[in-house]
Amino acid sequence: MSSLFPHLTMLPDERRHWEANPVLLKELRQAMRNSFLTSSLMFLLGSLFLVWLGILWRQNFLIAEQSGTGLQAVRAFLIILTVISLFCIPLYTGIRFAAERMTPAGELMFATALPVWRVIRGKFLSAAYIQILFFSVFLPFLAVAGLLRGVDLPTIFFILLCLFIVVCVAVQAAVALACIPVPFVAKLGLGILFTTALAGGNWGIIALSFFMLQAGIATLMGTAVFWLIFVTFLLMTTAIYLILYGLSVAMAFDERHMRRHCRDMIEKGLLAPA
Amino acid sequence: MKVQVQQLRKEFGKTVAVDSISFAFDSGHIFGFVGPNGAGKTTTMRIIATIEEPTGGDVLLNGVSVREEPELARRLVGYVPDTLPSHADITVHEYLDFYARAYGLRGRKRDEAVKAIEEFTNVAGIRDKHLKALSKGMKQRVSLGRALVYDPDVLILDEPAAGLDPRARVELRELLTLLAERKKAILISSHILTELTEICNGVVIIERGKILETGTIEDVLKKSAPRRTVAVRLLDTQQNPLLLKELLQTPFVENVRQTGSEILFESAGDENAICEILALLVGKQFKITEFHQTKANLEDIFMTVTKGGVQ
Numbered sequence: 001m002s003s004l005f006p007h008l009t010m011l012p013d014e015r016r017h018w019e020a021n022p023v024l025l026k027e028l029r030q031a032m033r034n035s036f037l038t039s040s041l042m043f044l045l046g047s048l049f050l051v052w053l054g055i056l057w058r059q060n061f062l063i064a065e066q067s068g069t070g071l072q073a074v075r076a077f078l079i080i081l082t083v084i085s086l087f088c089i090p091l092y093t094g095i096r097f098a099a100e101r102m103t104p105a106g107e108l109m110f111a112t113a114l115p116v117w118r119v120i121r122g123k124f125l126s127a128a129y130i131q132i133l134f135f136s137v138f139l140p141f142l143a144v145a146g147l148l149r150g151v152d153l154p155t156i157f158f159i160l161l162c163l164f165i166v167v168c169v170a171v172q173a174a175v176a177l178a179c180i181p182v183p184f185v186a187k188l189g190l191g192i193l194f195t196t197a198l199a200g201g202n203w204g205i206i207a208l209s210f211f212m213l214q215a216g217i218a219t220l221m222g223t224a225v226f227w228l229i230f231v232t233f234l235l236m237t238t239a240i241y242l243i244l245y246g247l248s249v250a251m252a253f254d255e256r257h258m259r260r261h262c263r264d265m266i267e268k269g270l271l272a273p274a
Numbered sequence: 275m276k277v278q279v280q281q282l283r284k285e286f287g288k289t290v291a292v293d294s295i296s297f298a299f300d301s302g303h304i305f306g307f308v309g310p311n312g313a314g315k316t317t318t319m320r321i322i323a324t325i326e327e328p329t330g331g332d333v334l335l336n337g338v339s340v341r342e343e344p345e346l347a348r349r350l351v352g353y354v355p356d357t358l359p360s361h362a363d364i365t366v367h368e369y370l371d372f373y374a375r376a377y378g379l380r381g382r383k384r385d386e387a388v389k390a391i392e393e394f395t396n397v398a399g400i401r402d403k404h405l406k407a408l409s410k411g412m413k414q415r416v417s418l419g420r421a422l423v424y425d426p427d428v429l430i431l432d433e434p435a436a437g438l439d440p441r442a443r444v445e446l447r448e449l450l451t452l453l454a455e456r457k458k459a460i461l462i463s464s465h466i467l468t469e470l471t472e473i474c475n476g477v478v479i480i481e482r483g484k485i486l487e488t489g490t491i492e493d494v495l496k497k498s499a500p501r502r503t504v505a506v507r508l509l510d511t512q513q514n515p516l517l518l519k520e521l522l523q524t525p526f527v528e529n530v531r532q533t534g535s536e537i538l539f540e541s542a543g544d545e546n547a548i549c550e551i552l553a554l555l556v557g558k559q560f561k562i563t564e565f566h567q568t569k570a571n572l573e574d575i576f577m578t579v580t581k582g583g584v585q
Binding site for chain 2: 022108111113
C-alpha cells in the first residue's frame, strides 16, 4: 500500500519537501509543444465555435419558440467533447508511451532511480491535466448556452464528472496497453481493438448523456435505482482503474524487478509475523 | 569505487552475446572496451547500466549487485548510449532537469547541479534549444551531461566519439581525463583505438562475447607484442647492405628487413640489449642518423588478437 500511495504515509516534514512528479512535469512540457495535441485542442475549439454559429444561424428568434435552443446546443457540444476527449487523450497518451518505450532514449527513463509506479502515475496525471484543459475550452460555450432556455447546469456538470472518470479509466487502459511486452505489430493490433472499443464507448456515453439531459439529474437523484447505478459505476471504474494501474506497473517492470517485488511481498507481507 | 564484472553471461535465444566474461576497474581509471562489431560490448555495458538483466554472473559496483539491487546500482552508474537523445519537443535544459529530478535532486541543489553540468559539458549556450535541432557533437555532450547530472561514481560510455569532428574528439578526451581525475571509474568503448591508447589506463579486448586480452595498456602491449621493433637510418644509404649483414650476425636480432631507406629489425632482448646493439653499430663506424623503437599500439594488438568474427 505504501509503495502504491506513498503520499498517504508521508510525514508532515516530508510533505514540506514534496516536489511534483518529474514525469508529469516532463509530459506537460512536451504536451504543450505536441502538434497532435495542440491541433486537437484547436479542432475542439473550432468545432464548438462552428456548431455554435450553426445553431444560432438556424435559430428562430421568436421567444416563444426558443425553449429547446440551449439543450440543442449543449447536446451538440457534448458530442464533440466526448468524441474528442475519449479519442484524443487516451490515444495520445498510449501511442506516445508505447513509442517512447521502444526507443533507446526512452528506455533510459526506466533506468533512472525513479520507481516505475511513479513513471506510470506521471503519465496518467499528465493525461488528467490535459483532459481538464480540454474541458476548460468547453466551459465558455457552456456558459453562453446556459443563458438560453432548456439548460440544466447540474445535469451537465454531472455528465462532465462521469465523462472525466471514463476518460481517466481509458487513459489508464491505454498506458497498460503501452506497457504490454509484445512486438510492435501485436501492440498495433491491440491499439486498433482499443480504438474500436473507445468508439463503442463514445456512443454509449453520448446516449446516456442525452438520457440524463432529458430526464434531469434532480429527478433522477430522487430514485434509489439512480444511486445504486451511480455507486456501482464509481466502484467499478475505481476497481478497473486500480487493476489497470497494477497491471501497468507489473508489466513495465523487467523480470528481476518482478522477482524482487514478489519476493518482497512474500517476505514482508505473507511471512511477516502478525 | 570498484567495478567487478564477474562471469557475466547474456543469451538472446540461442545466441550467446556475452560468454562468462570477468574484468575489473577502479576509481580514477579509464578502461577501454574494444572489439569488432557484434562482439558483445554494448550488451555488457547495458548490463552494467542495469538496462539489461544478465543470464548469468553479476556486476558488482562497490559490492552492489546490478542483478539483485538494480535501483541502488542505478544511482552509482551514468550511462551514455551510442544512440543519442532526439526528442523533438524537449529542450536541453528540460531534459537535464528531468533526469536531475528523476535521481532525486531537489530545489536549489537541483538547479545548481543542472547549471554546473551545463557549464561543464559546454551546453549552457544551447540550453533552450530542442534536442532534435542539435548537432551530433552537441547531442553527445547533452547525453554525457545527462549521465553526469546526478554525479555517479561510474561512467559507462558506448562509442562516445563516433561521428564527432576532430575538435569535439579532443574536447571529449580532455573531459574524460578531467572526470578520471575526479575519481570516476570510466569504461569506454570506441573503434578509434589510437585515441583510447592516449587516455586509457587499461583495456579489455572482446570478440564473440569472450575476452581475448585484459589488463593495463602497458601489460597488454608487452604481452601481445613481446618483441621490440627497432628502426635504423644511416646517413649513407649505400651502407645499408653492410648494415643488414652486420645485424644478421648480431645476437638477439631477428627478422631484419629494409623498408624504404630504413632498416628494421626485431629484438627479443630488453632495453639493455637494444643499447648494446646501438653501441655495437656505432663501434663498427656506421653513421647513424636515426635509431628508434617502433612501439606496438592498441590497433596492432587488436588486429593481432581478433579475427573479426561476429555471432
